[in-house]
Amino acid sequence: MEYVIEMLNIRKEFGTFVANDNITLQLRKGEIHALLGENGAGKSTLMNVLFGLYQPEAGEIRVRGEKVNITSPNVANDLGIGMVHQHFMLVQNFTVTENIILGAEPKVGIKIDRAKAREKVRQISEQYGLAVDPDAKIEDISVGMQQRVEILKTLYRGADILIFDEPSAVLTPQEIKELIQIMNRLIAEGKSIILITHKLKEIMEVADRCTTIRRGKYIGTVDIDETMTQSRLAEMMVGREVNFNAEYSKANPQELVLDIKNLVVKDSRGIKSVDGLNLDIRAGEIVGIAGIDGNGQTELIEAITGLRKADSGEIFLNNKSIKNLKPRKVTESGVGHIPQDRHKHGLVLDYSIGHNMVLQTYYKQPYSKAGIMNYGQVMEKAKTLIEKFDVRTPSPETFARALSGGNQQKAIIAREVDRSPDLLIAAQPTRGLDVGAIEFIHEQLVLEREKGRAVLLISFELEEILQVSDRIAVLYEGRTVAFLDPKETNEIELGFLMAGGKKEEVGRS
Amino acid sequence: MKLERFYGILIPILSIILGMVVGAIVMLAGGYNPIDGFDQLFYGIFGEPYSIGETLRAAAPLIFAGLAVAFAFRTGLFNIGVEGQVLVGWMVAVWIGIEFDLPTAIHLPLALIGAGLAGALWASIPGILKARFHVHEVITSIMMNYIALYVTNDILRHVIGIENERTESVKETASLASPFLQELTDFSRLHNGIFIAVLAALVFWFILWKTTLGYELRAVGFNKSAAEYAGMGVNKNIVLSFVISGVFAGLAGAMEGLGTFQNMTLNASFTGVGFDGIAVALLGANNPIGVVLAALLFAGLNIGGLSMQQIGIPPELIKIIIAFIIIFVASGYAIRLLIEKFTVKKTEDKKVKGADK
Numbered sequence: 087m088e089y090v091i092e093m094l095n096i097r098k099e100f101g102t103f104v105a106n107d108n109i110t111l112q113l114r115k116g117e118i119h120a121l122l123g124e125n126g127a128g129k130s131t132l133m134n135v136l137f138g139l140y141q142p143e144a145g146e147i148r149v150r151g152e153k154v155n156i157t158s159p160n161v162a163n164d165l166g167i168g169m170v171h172q173h174f175m176l177v178q179n180f181t182v183t184e185n186i187i188l189g190a191e192p193k194v195g196i197k198i199d200r201a202k203a204r205e206k207v208r209q210i211s212e213q214y215g216l217a218v219d220p221d222a223k224i225e226d227i228s229v230g231m232q233q234r235v236e237i238l239k240t241l242y243r244g245a246d247i248l249i250f251d252e253p254s255a256v257l258t259p260q261e262i263k264e265l266i267q268i269m270n271r272l273i274a275e276g277k278s279i280i281l282i283t284h285k286l287k288e289i290m291e292v293a294d295r296c297t298t299i300r301r302g303k304y305i306g307t308v309d310i311d312e313t314m315t316q317s318r319l320a321e322m323m324v325g326r327e328v329n330f331n332a333e334y335s336k337a338n339p340q341e342l343v344l345d346i347k348n349l350v351v352k353d354s355r356g357i358k359s360v361d362g363l364n365l366d367i368r369a370g371e372i373v374g375i376a377g378i379d380g381n382g383q384t385e386l387i388e389a390i391t392g393l394r395k396a397d398s399g400e401i402f403l404n405n406k407s408i409k410n411l412k413p414r415k416v417t418e419s420g421v422g423h424i425p426q427d428r429h430k431h432g433l434v435l436d437y438s439i440g441h442n443m444v445l446q447t448y449y450k451q452p453y454s455k456a457g458i459m460n461y462g463q464v465m466e467k468a469k470t471l472i473e474k475f476d477v478r479t480p481s482p483e484t485f486a487r488a489l490s491g492g493n494q495q496k497a498i499i500a501r502e503v504d505r506s507p508d509l510l511i512a513a514q515p516t517r518g519l520d521v522g523a524i525e526f527i528h529e530q531l532v533l534e535r536e537k538g539r540a541v542l543l544i545s546f547e548l549e550e551i552l553q554v555s556d557r558i559a560v561l562y563e564g565r566t567v568a569f570l571d572p573k574e575t576n577e578i579e580l581g582f583l584m585a586g587g588k589k590e591e592v593g594r595s
Numbered sequence: 596m597k598l599e600r601f602y603g604i605l606i607p608i609l610s611i612i613l614g615m616v617v618g619a620i621v622m623l624a625g626g627y628n629p630i631d632g633f634d635q636l637f638y639g640i641f642g643e644p645y646s647i648g649e650t651l652r653a654a655a656p657l658i659f660a661g662l663a664v665a666f667a668f669r670t671g672l673f674n675i676g677v678e679g680q681v682l683v684g685w686m687v688a689v690w691i692g693i694e695f696d697l698p699t700a701i702h703l704p705l706a707l708i709g710a711g712l713a714g715a716l717w718a719s720i721p722g723i724l725k726a727r728f729h730v731h732e733v734i735t736s737i738m739m740n741y742i743a744l745y746v747t748n749d750i751l752r753h754v755i756g757i758e759n760e761r762t763e764s765v766k767e768t769a770s771l772a773s774p775f776l777q778e779l780t781d782f783s784r785l786h787n788g789i790f791i792a793v794l795a796a797l798v799f800w801f802i803l804w805k806t807t808l809g810y811e812l813r814a815v816g817f818n819k820s821a822a823e824y825a826g827m828g829v830n831k832n833i834v835l836s837f838v839i840s841g842v843f844a845g846l847a848g849a850m851e852g853l854g855t856f857q858n859m860t861l862n863a864s865f866t867g868v869g870f871d872g873i874a875v876a877l878l879g880a881n882n883p884i885g886v887v888l889a890a891l892l893f894a895g896l897n898i899g900g901l902s903m904q905q906i907g908i909p910p911e912l913i914k915i916i917i918a919f920i921i922i923f924v925a926s927g928y929a930i931r932l933l934i935e936k937f938t939v940k941k942t943e944d945k946k947v948k949g950a951d952k
Contacts, residue, residue, distance in 0.1 A: 391824075393823065393824065412826065413823065413824065413825070413826040414826025414827075415826075416826075417825075417826050423824070425824060430818070430820045430821065431820050431821050431824040432821065432824070433818075433821060434814050434817045434818045434821050434822070435817070435818065436817040436818075437813075437814065437817065441810070445814070445821070445825040446825045446826055448807055448810050448811075449807050454806075454807045454810075457806050457807050457808060458805060458806055458807070459805055459806060459807055459809070459810055
């Protein structure tokens with residue numbers, strides 16, 4: 087069997103921490119090879135070694151059978167290795183072509199040969215079925231398209247081994263389908279792919295083989311064939327059985343907690359994003375909002391939490407209006423919020439985890455008194471929460487930035503849940519997390535429900551909505567167009583309603 | 596973490612050394628002996644009680660100006676208007692010093708408070724414009740400098756009154772002058788302001804790292820969105836940060852008005868204290884102790900530079916050295932790369948970096 091890449095017995099240490107311990111990964115020509123592991127398992131480290139960003143302490147790398155020493159990303163490029171980064175490296179106000187040729191511009195004299203560049207981009211785009219407009223500006227195209235520009239960038243530079251770093255984390259379900267087609271097309275054209283991911287479904291769908299690492303150690307490489315199952319992969323990844331379709335106990339809805347009537351909210355461009363929305367959530371139930379991104383989810387959450395002004399309508403929490411209260415007042419009246427973007431809203435990344443644990447309560451006793459902080463108490467609290475919610479951090483003094491995504495999310499949940507809010511808003515709480523962390527977070531949401539709290543779950547993952555919710559509200563163009571029982575519906579019906587399809591109008595349940 | 600700290604100290608020190616090296620090269624190019632030059636420079640700083648006194652005297656306003664810039668910076672804001680705030684603080688301090696007849700225990704604090712409030716008021720304008728209308732604070736605070744320059748001149752001429760281009764001296768009850776310190780330092784102009792400046796560095800640290808206000812201000816500086824989400828008044832904090840920064844700046848003016856000069860002169864151009872404050876904050880890494888040390892260094896170089904004239908080296912050379920120190924600090928990233936290049940082989944396995952994300 088011909089291998090294009092062989093990473094043999096790679097070891098990479100950071101201080102006393104062993105990020106990669108004797109890991110072997112062999113990529114066959116023309117295969118999609120998944121690299122599976124939890125957040126923080128050492129996947130990115132391994133790929134950064136391959137891409138020349140880190141030098142391994144031991145082990146060897148062979149490309150097309152020859153032993154190589156990859157000392158920098160330039161060397162990796164010259165060897166035909168291209169990386170499609172998870173966080174795109176694009177200049178927002180440049181065109182697609184300009185971004186692709188950046189650093190490798192074709193020239194006539196001292197001028198950039200734009201016509202030639204444009205033609206080459208168009209031609210590669212066509213060859214691989216990417217359908218990218220070479221003249222579009224990055225800021226005007228969708229995230230999915232931007233990712234294709236990243237793919238084009240590597241192809242333009244002549245890569246025939248592509249590393250995809252968690253490519254589906256930022257995509258919508260439709261875009262994921264298209265990405266899978268593109269990957270298959272790349273293989274058909276003779277490329278080889280390493281796919282870094284923790285999404286088992288994608289591996290089952292697209293990968294030929296899968297190498298798993300756990301906490302920096304090599305677990306094994308398996309063929310993805312008919313006999314492979316998601317649960318076996320999950321078990322390899324987390325080292326224990328994972329309950330996928332956990333059946334949670336039945337809800338026992340009590341009194342009304344959140345009651346939204348005819349809410350209208352405009353987005354920053356002045357367009358009505360939430361347009362006459364009605365929604366009610368009772369104590370002891372989880373209501374999931376299903377909807378395609380951009381149908382008013384963000385504005386709805388911002389209006390409830392006081393981050394955005396509501397134009398008309400009513401928002402009642404425990405029969406008291408919280409409409410257009412300041413965020414602090416909303417928080418104090420009993421709302422917890424796990425925000426959609428944990429880096430932008432959820433955490434101050436340059437604060438320690440301890441500091442972050444009191445982001446909404448720092449001005450209260452015992453964390454402060456008469457305007458003087460008591461950081462001793464803050465750290466004590468942080469220690470308790472870190473233990474209770476199993477946040478893996480070296481210490482409460484560690485910067486939030488240094489934690490893995492899953493642990494950052496656990497920290498946010500710890501903070502929000504600990505305040506015992508009557509209403510807990512969870513916006514995309516599991517985005518970008520691995521199965522172990524997802525399971526934990528779902529359990530926490532259900533636990534909150536069982537404590538008699540009202541939970542509002544917003545997610546673009548229909549599976550998650552169907553699995554965790556007690557009731558589903560379908561959101562379309564700023565309105566709740568249907569309320570459904572998750573036991574009596576499925577992804578197909580939800581997808582149809584989310585796209586504006588009409589069942590018979592289902593009223594408020 | 597530890598590594599960051601290490602670089603935080605190493606880069607300024609290396610920058611100072613590199614700045615001196617460039618200064619030596621310039622001296623050589625100009626036909627001067629750099630060894631004699633530096634010998635004279637250090638003598639001019641540490642050689643006599645008088646020069647030590649003058650260095651400390653010159654450091655006091657720089658400490659305040661540096662704290663002013665650093666405070667705003669710690670909360671994510673650029674206060675380039677320290678110069679203007681120094682001018683209004685200076686003017687109000689002198690005005691109170693001349694105008695009132697009060698016992699020292701009231702008069703001096705009153706003059707200091709007036710200077711601080713004047714600086715605060717002046718600084719609040721860019722703050723409010725930023726908070727309410729999203730006008731960039733760099734532009735407004737620079738423009739406020741010019742307004743301050745001409746407004747203070749006009750008030751000096753027409754309200755406070757001047758003779759020979761300067762006001763009369765402040766009353767003794769409002770003066771920071773200390774006969775004891777003067778005598779100790781061979782009659783330099785050293786005054787009690789240096790103690791207030793060091794106290795201010797303590798206050799700076801206390802506000803930012805010990806109070807809820809500091810917790811908020813730093814959170815806003817790091818991540819406005821998260822601060823807003825957490826229910827902090829982002830706009831309020833922007834204005835407040837400017838106001839506190841302005842208090843430090845106004846007090847820098849009081850150091851000159853109540854201490855060094857005891858009066859205020861019509862200014863044809865800026866004093867430079869406010870702009871030096873930016874350099875001091877940069878070299879001091881926006882850290883209160885760093886600011887104090889950086890201000891002492893700048894003051895020392897400026898005072899010591901004067902005595903280099905005695906062997907014929909123009910004092911402008913010191914400006915070149917200071918300028919290069921700033922350039923090297925500002926290119927900290929490049930210096931960091933250099934350090935890493937030299938040390939990478941030895942320390943690679945010891946390096947503590949964040950693990951796989």
